[in-house]
Amino acid sequence: MSATRALILLVAGIFLGSLTSFIAAGAMQQRHAVPKGTMALMQYHYTQARRDASSNTCDAPAALHHVGRLRMLAEDANPIFAAIGYADATFERRREAFLAEVDKGIAAGADCAGIGTALKQINDACAACHHETR
Secondary structure (H helix, E strand, C coil), rough: HHHHHHHHHHHHHHHHHHHHHHHHHHHHHHHHHHHHHHHHHHHHHHHHHHHHHHHCCCHHHHHHHHHHHHHHHHHCCHHHHHHHCCHHHHHHHHHHHHHHHHHHHHHHHCCCHHHHHHHHHHHHHHHHHHHHHH
């Protein structure tokens, strides 16, 4: 085998190996798209609820709607996060604590002050989960 042929095969092998690695890395990132999307939706609804419940623009029904959406997303969290290995006992305990805080926000009804107070606790529950599971 000539040196030129060996060099061409080496370069082709390195190229194909690199290409395969990039494809595999892209596939691994796609695996995490649904949990990331879920967190993005939760952040959106939290931000909207906080905005709607603020004292300047109190729209309690709209804020309550977003808090309800937070609850629905949290209820779906187990199968979503189990797919990437996050749904363990710690995650479930934190999810239950989050749901308890969300339920307090829902129980506040159409009261912006009550929803606002609950949103602070909801935010703390989010932070605790992220701190403990990351």
